[in-house]
Amino acid sequence: MQHHQFAWVALLFAAQTLAQTTTSCNPTLKTCPADAGLSSTTYTHDFTQGADDANWNMTASGVTYTSSGAEFTITKSGDAPTLQSKWHILFGRVSFHMRSAAGTGIxxxxxxxSSDLDEVDWEWLGGNTKQVQTNYFGKGNTTSYDRAVWSPVTDPQTVTRNYTIxxxxxxxxxxxxxxxxxxLAYADALGGKNYPQTPMNVRIGSWSGGDPANDEGTIEWSGGETNYNDAPFTMYLEKVEVVNDTPASSYTYGDMSGSYESIEVDGKDGATDTKSSSGSSSSATPTSTASQTPSGSVTGAAMAASASAKIVQAQASGGQGRGVPGWTKAVLGSWIVCNLSWMI
Known part of the structure; x- marks a missing residue:
């Protein structure tokens, strides 16, 4: 049994290494253009009032706007509706007032x-109405397997809740x-080396991991095969609230360290004002959208690949998750199925 566990870990390492590749220019490897910044301290948009094209790009089609908010709808194989902010923030608070999509495999x-593959995630599976996964990555480092945590949530698909980072x-x-x-404390992320600490943009999307055309591992990880006869499968985003602790017109990586201390904060006039500080103005407790029954205690941990990588792979492959070789996804999916109690 112990031998098999070590084998799973070795193969999972390969799977995650291949999955964590979603950046157009990694500033820890070469000089990259500055990241556009959110120049204001706060940003809020109510999507029940319509789109905000000045601040968001639709990087994959399928997002519509109604009185229920931004609707990310999957109706057929290949759909992976996604919004991405046109700006980055450097420390702060981001709240998503939303309902996750129902549907097996969704x-x-x-x-x-961030550009150097720092990442902080929320992720929901359409077949799991009792839990939400949180996760993080630092500089694309995938050398540990205790990052993904499942926590209890009540009625995520029918009740709008405030999910805040x-x-x-x-x-x-x-x-x-x-x-x-x-x-997650800075020191607990490999002594800070894996701690997300560089300017990050906001990405919201859905995709079908259970698409019948996907490999078995991807389908198993997402909870089972998606039946498009049950479509549409819709995630609803009502509002996004952002506090940016370090407002800027842009952020420039001062070196290749990937440290927040190296980030140059560029002002509205194009001048570099200062190096980044620790950021603390956003520390107020998030407000509630609805009454939450669970205590919030962590109920278990499981390995999972980068959420952003999975969305990008779905978009690039027509929603079929083929950005990672099939054997790696099969290993990843099988391991998670065997180790997540809610799926047994």
Whole structure:
């Protein structure tokens, strides 16, 4: 048994290494253009009032706007509707007021991600109505397997809830309706080496991991095969609230360290004002959208690949998740199925 466990870990390492590749220019490897910044301290948009094209790109079609908010709808094989902010923030708070999509094999995600592959995630599976997964990555490092945590949530598909990420240089915390469910300290992320700490944009999307054309591992990970006769499968985003602790017109990586201390904060006039600070102005507790029954305690941990990588792979392959070789996804899916109690 112990031999098999070590074998799973070795193969999972390969799977995650291949999956974590979603950036157009990695500033820890070469000089890259500056990242566009959110120049204001706060940003809020109510999607029930319509789109905000000045601040968001639709990187994959399928997002529509109604009185229910931004609707990310999957109706057929290949659909992977996604919005991505046109700006980055450097430490702060991001709240998603939303309902995840129902449907076996349907994956909903709300993500912060940087150019050097720092990442902070929320992720929901359409067949799991009792839990939400939180996860993080630092500089694309995939050498540990204790990052993904499943936490209890009540009625995520029928009740609009406030899912908040509070991100500072010392800790990242996740909240559901104002209830703290997880804390990641800087030192606990490989002594800070794996801690997300560079300018991140916001990405929201859904995709079908259970598409029948996918390999078995991807289908198993997402909870089973998707039956498109049951479509549409819709995730609803009502509102996004952002506090940017370090407003800027852009952020420039001062070196290749990937450290927040190296980030140059460029002002509205194009001048470089200062190096980044620790960021702490966003520390207020998030407000509730609805009453949350669970205590917020962590119920278990499981390995999972980058949420952003999975969305990008779905988009690039027509929603069929073929950005990673099939054997790696089969290993990943099989391991998770064997180790997640809610799926047994």
């Amino acid at each position: 994956v909903s995600s709300a993500i912060l991600q 509070l991100w500072t240089s010392s800790a990242t915390t996740w909240y559901i309706d104002g209830t703290l469910i997880r804390t």
